[in-house]
Amino acid sequence: MAAKPRSASKRSQRTKLPPMQEASSEPPLSRERIVAIAVELLDAQGIDGLTMRRLADRLGSGVMSLYWHVDNKEDVFDLALDSVLEYRASPETGESPDWRGDVVHMLENWRARMLRHPWSASLLPRRALGPNILSRLEMLSKTLSRAGVADADLNAAIWSLWNYVMGATLTRASFDLSEEDRAAAQQRLTRLSEHYPTIERSRLLLDNDWDGTFRKGLDFLLDGLSPR
Amino acid sequence: MAAKPRSASKRSQRTKLPPMQEASSEPPLSRERIVAIAVELLDAQGIDGLTMRRLADRLGSGVMSLYWHVDNKEDVFDLALDSVLEYRASPETGESPDWRGDVVHMLENWRARMLRHPWSASLLPRRALGPNILSRLEMLSKTLSRAGVADADLNAAIWSLWNYVMGATLTRASFDLSEEDRAAAQQRLTRLSEHYPTIERSRLLLDNDWDGTFRKGLDFLLDGLSPR
DNA sequence: CATCGTATGGTACGTCGTACTAGTCAAGCG
């Protein structure tokens, strides 16, 4: 019951940072450096590869020093995730007549960023919405509204697109494992082909054209969304 | 590089089970009992609430006894997940003229089942496809094909629906947290309303009609998918 | 009786997140 304080960690506000820099040794710890290395670790070793000890090692610091800058490990995950989802909309996005192109561009960028850091896909659903995610939703909302989607349909439209991108990215990130896994999957499927004749025939699980499939499905959805 | 054997665990094939039952004490361990209790634990305590020690406690057994029936903890997750996604298609599903109704029914059942066990949503993307998932995909495939979706579009159509359901369920499962979280989110959003005017205005994050939104988005998608 | 496959569980190891505590160092102040 007790409300978690979700404390904003007690690190300094960095009001002034004196120009003193130690020449060759490690730079001082900072939230930014911690997050950057955390992302590196996650990219290289996956979600279980990130441990506070390893993180400290890479940073050349003691483990407990991290906790000055960061509340706990969950905090590291949150920060790493949001840092990966940055989005700078091109300035003319607000005005372009090609709303559909704008939407597709943003969503494909979103997907691409997450796939570049596959751990982010499986992390996102468990985390709060960071500022970068919110600003993407804001952009979606504005664009769709401008395109003429009825107010009553707007939220459903946004969520549909969000859901689609989430699902597609998650699926892609988890399917695209190793060669051995892929081989094992194929073998298992053909062994079971009697039970699943239709998906076996259409080679559903072996289709490698992820990008094309993503785009095609997105077009289906946008077709359905377009104001008539 | 070494291929994980993914060993089919060494538990007995249960060719004969002798009728000897110990009257009042614990029934013997079995894969089924382990999975059932694991699901109970996951439902009650969430994903981190499942530990091998707790599982053994609830089963009245020693921790290491579990490992006779189960390869490791990952195996428990896989089994628990698949056990939750069972689907018995009604027999007439293959023939009904209302293909759209059939699809909606199956997908809503899928979503409902996952929401009844919210951990399953965040687990699924990281796991292999169990038989119950495959049979749902098979049903989808057959129905869409019968409905006239072109072969070239079939896989994209299936994945679109899959992606949509995955995304929607994951989002719903992770958003629907506690009261305090909901309150905190609302507060945070209004504080930031200057940055996100559109989604603030449409109350995107406060909309509670999950079921309706799901259905509406699904209709959008099916509109786009329907053969013209 | 001896042997063997099935099944159980105790002990112990290495790893994890992090609470607690003590330390260093620079800036500010008398």
Place this chain on the structure above:
DNA sequence: CGCTTGACTAGTACGACGTACCATACGATG
């Protein structure tokens, strides 16, 4: 100058985890 204070670093230690290894028990079979 010495003293205090606050920002920051880090060692030690604790409890919990997954599970390898090993010893055991029991019914069936020889």
